[in-house]
Amino acid sequence: EPEVTQTPSHQVTQMGQEVILRCVPISNHLYFYWYRQILGQKVEFLVSFYNNEISEKSEIFDDQFSVERPDGSNFTLKIRSTKLEDSAMYFCASRPGHPYEQYFGPGTRLTVT
């Protein structure tokens, strides 16, 4: 069964460094998402991406964040200058046009020290 994959599974970085989190969505899906989940808290929507552009973003997704789909298969989240509070699990998800169910990747645990 096709699945969403994410790399790396765990990333440790120092405050102020840039990180790129990578996702390979399911191949025939059209909508792509990034979420974060701070330990013990709820899943928070960051951004949705459709037709090679951002379709919606949350207040969390400020100028330090960017997304790209550079080659038609990978979907990346870049955090430009990491802060301690960026430490969280980051999930990628994708869905086909319809229905609206999303399929989540296994997540990348980001630890900022």
Place this chain on the structure above:
Amino acid sequence: EDKVVQSPLSLVVHEGDTVTLNCSYEVTNFRSLLWYKQEKKAPTFLFMLTSSGIEKKSGRLSSILDKKELFSILNITATQTGDSAVYLCSVTSGTYKYIFGTGTRLKVLA
């Protein structure tokens, strides 16, 4: 502001019990409500509901949506220890945005 509220926050039951998990929502431009199970890492999809009053069922799990009262319930009958997880409710607002509740942590004791 869009919001999704789940209750209870946590629940401890014994194997064989039946549980009911609640999800209420206030969102602009409601499209669908989804239930997920989250064990160790990524949420896994359980149900998607778009129409009021139509029960979705999968084995011992079932769910129903009330669009007039803006809530949904997830029922689990004859619970097993493998049902222990966090159950997440998510609502789509418009075409692109999904809003999650805080989840209900269910623990099933043998």
